[in-house]
Amino acid sequence: MRDVALLAGVSAKTVSNVVNAHPHVSESTRKKVLQAIEKLDYELNVTARNLRKGRTGLIGLALPELKLPYFAELADSVIVEAEKVGLRVLIEQTNADRDREIDVLHGQRRFMTDGLIFSPLALGMDDIHLFKVDFPLVLLGERVFGSTNDHITMSNVEAAKAATRRLIESGRRRIAVVGAHPGEVVGSAALREQGYRTALTEAGIPVDENLVRTTVLWHRSTGAEATDELIDSGEPFDAVFALNDALAMGVLHSLHAHRIEVPGDVAVIGFDNIEDAAYTRPTLSTVSPGREEIARRAIELLEMRIGEANAAPEHRRPIQRVYADFEVVLRESTG
Secondary structure, eight states: OHHHHHHHTSOHHHHHHHHTTOSOSOHHHHHHHHHHHHHHTOOOOHHHHHHHHTOOSEEEEEESOTTSHHHHHHHHHHHHHHHHTTOEEEEEEOTTOHHHHHHHHHSGGGGGSSOEEEOOSSOOGGGGGGGOOSSOEEEESSSOOSOSSEEEEEOHHHHHHHHHHHHHHTTOOSEEEEEEOTTOOSSHHHHHHHHHHHHHHHTTOOOOGGGEEEOSSOSHHHHHHHHHHHHHHTOOOSEEEESSHHHHHHHHHHHHHTTOOTTTTOEEEOSSOOGGGGGSSSOOBEEEOOHHHHHHHHHHHHHHHHHTTTSOGGGSOOOOEEEEOOEEEOOGGGO
16 A cells, blocks of 8 residues: 555555545545556455454354255345445354354354344244344344344234235135144244134134144155145145245145146145246245345344444444235236
8 A cells, every 4th residue: 555655646544545435535636546556456455454444344144044945045135235235245054953053143253254144943032042142133033032132024924814815815715734833832834824823713714723734844845745645634625825935836746746736726825935936837826025125124234233333332223123024926826
């Protein structure tokens, strides 16, 4: 930087102002500095600059499983939003493992980043003390509520209720649900099943427990297996609400293999509105849970908290709870 300043005939501070895009530099001075930078092939030492600022310019994103399309697409959305504000994203896959999730919060790697966006799955309400951390943290999902961190989640109950209601309005009465987690109190499965049950009850349709199908994982294969078992059971059904789109694709695969027409014999709706849902055969009706909004707000909140990191507690803005808007996206699988 001193060499650039000498060649341009300005101070090192002026060079710094130019490379950091400060506005109060005359156009003629900026041009001289840029010409000197080009001639000397000068490159800004980003590491040194970040050390002076006390920031790395990196944030962490910890997700359970990138194999699931929703989380892969969420990661993409977060990266896009982060780049808009000059942040880079380091992604960590926890595999819903308790020790790995604890390490995300308290391991040494947290010093590599300025903050963290975290979707826990193994940790729950009994572990709320683990979320008391000294760095900016934005939580996603439903596993942990009431912590002292900003929190963004989906409107799972209302969205699932709306999806089930859509099936009811199309004349379906024997509606199965695929992906239930019996005994779960908090989490996407419990909340979406709650919405399903509420929609049936409000429509005066009794919940048939034989139509509530359990899967430990929410993958295509488990969706197909659960549907195979439902068909083999002989229980009549005319619709399926799958608790995510991967399960729904497995449902479609099983129905096709058994020569059951969709939507003529059985209507199918999923949840997540992943990109592949528009390219299944038939195309998949689903719930769009506001993924882009979740990513945008997560970056906004994390950047705000990073900016407040050195502020006194009384000067920090209140903790925020955000419920993303949802939309039921109708395609061929529901007629």
